[in-house]
Amino acid sequence: MKKIVLATTALFAIMGAHAADQATVDTYNKTCVICHGTGAAGAPKFAVADEWAVRLEQGMPALVKAVDGGMGAMPPKGMCTTCTPEEFEKLITYMSTGK
Template identity: 65%
Template sequence: MSGLGESMRKIVLAASVLLTVMSAEAAEQATIDTYNKTCVICHGSGAAGAPKFAHQEDWSPRLAKGMPALKESVHKGLNAMPPMGMCQDCSDEDFEKLINYMSTGK
């Protein structure tokens, strides 16, 4: 039954490739939870001029600054945004994931 074994192997391989692709595209649940606890307070509605969630026009001039500059803005605070964006235990890596999520919505 080597033929059947071979096709099973291909199916398993295809499924794992698909899963990898899917998890790379969607934001992690932890990132979504953090966003919903902190950044959403301002970025959900665009309060005080905050770039709105997944709003391309708001985000494109911001993204043009590059990720390192954006992470620094959150870290230090920027005008009405308090330092750390109200997420005191977020790391710079968390900020990067949050920025990717809130600028694209995924």
């Protein structure tokens, strides 16, 4: 019985992780792809490591702060005015790695 409970718990955890990943992809497709899909206005393009390298060296807190306050042509919070700092972290990771 314990094995069934553990297996079920693990399955729900995996499903929850998949849902979070899909939510990130959906948010990217609704808000970030506008600029990061093409590199518009100098935005680093999706999963182009060279374009993200210098930015990632700053560290995630600095990147989230830049998104929150706006940077270059990107307005504060980009196009996702309801995103939380945690969601921005997931979006940055997704955009910079494609994963």
